[in-house]
Amino acid sequence: MITGSLARRYAKALLEIGIAQQTYDALGKELDRAADTLRSSPELRLALENPVFSLEKRKLIMDELSRRLALSRPVRNFIMLLLDKGRIAALPDIARVHRTLIDEHAGRMRATVTSARPLDPMLETRLKTALEKSSGKVVLFDKREDPAILGGLVTQLGDTVYDGSVRTQLQQLREELLSE
Amino acid sequence: MKKSFAAFAVAALLAGPVLAQEGVAQETKEGQQSPEGGAYGAGADVNESESRGIINWWSWDYDTGGHHAKDPAHKGWPAPFGFALINFGIFLAIMSKLAWKPLKQFMITRHDEIAKNLDEAAKLRAEAEATLKQYETKIGGIDREIDTLLAQIRKEAEMEKARIMSAAEADAKRLKEDAERQIAAEIDRARRELRRGVIEAAVSAAEDSLKKNIGADDQRKMAEKYVHDVEVRAKAGRPS
DSSP states (O other): OOHHHHHHHHHHHHHHHHHHOOHHHHHHHHHHHHHHHHOOOHHHHHHHTTTTTOOOHHHHHHHHHHHTTTTHHHHHHHHHHHHHTGOOOOOOOOHHHHHHHHHHHHTEEEEEESSOOOOOHHHHHHHHHHHHHHHSEEEEEEEHHHHHHHHSEEEETTTTEOOOOOHHHHHHHHHHHHOO | OHHHHHHHHHHHHHHHHHHHHHHHHHHHTTTOOOOSSOOOOOOOOOHHHHTTOOOOSSOOOOOOTTOOOOSGGTOOOSSHHHHHHHHHHHHHHHHHHHHHHHHHHHHHHHHHHHHHHHHHHHHHHHHHHHHEHHHHHHHHHHHHHHHHHHHHHHHHHHHHHHHHHHHHHHHHHHHHHHHHHHHHHHHHHHHHHHHHHHHHHHHHHHHHHHHOOHHHHHHHHHHHHHHHHHHHHHHOOOOO
């Protein structure tokens, strides 16, 4: 398990390369692609993390994967470095931190908006404007649908969560009644 | 000297009666003296001499114990009694010389021992009497002592009874309080469980109802309200 500070150091190194080459957004997307692939395939993760397989074989697998995912040379070299250092398991964490660092560098914030049903575009625009106004940054929406929240919306912007879901209100009501 | 005198006295005592008899014999048979001084009557036979007691004091011509008298007149005479008496006196003198001191010492020792034993017996008797007296006194006071003891035992028993009763009452009170507390806690717990069950059921029913009844229009209104709240916060300069 890699620590947050270590993930941040790796992510920052890749960001500096991207900034130097003016390709940090593209590198970020490539890294996300690679991280998603690793996250979604337990067999691949096992093959790359298992020391039973020699490093050369694992590098061959990663090389083939990089080719199929059309990863640029900096991202491929970065992943090979993680393999060399035995840190490939930390790729999803590094990708997440890298994305945050890119957003910070570009003056952006990511907001995860969860709704029970698809959000009306007009309301989405209004919400985005309001969030940009309150944060002072460009807000990128990551929309999710979750019927379990019953109704209303839940927005996570950075470390702040504004929960207006019916489920949460019901839970609050339940807690209030129980505490009486 | 004293011992010799004592021996002589003993001998005299023994010889006294004999001399007395001799005096009597001389009065009755006057003129018939033996050549050795022995008193006898002429023509007296053995029976006669026996009736006169000692008839031969100093003559060795006697006729008893396998010894035959030469003088027919001495027939039946015994051995000379005077020599026997002297012999006895010498014996007494030797005995007093040799045995008097140890005998006296033995007697003194015996006397002291008996006296000592008597003293000890008297002492033991005194002790026994004292002990007897002590026991008699004790026995005399035993009833009072038993009464005192019984009274003390009764008093202690009463105190112990009171203490046990008090402890039992305290225990009973504590048990009752514990039971009451436990019952109250159980009732409270049951009440809370019931309340929790009712609330859970109500919330669950509300959730089910909302799932069934929230329509698109309700969703839109709730989203509207949410966005409006965020806008208000943004205008107020507060983070979402």
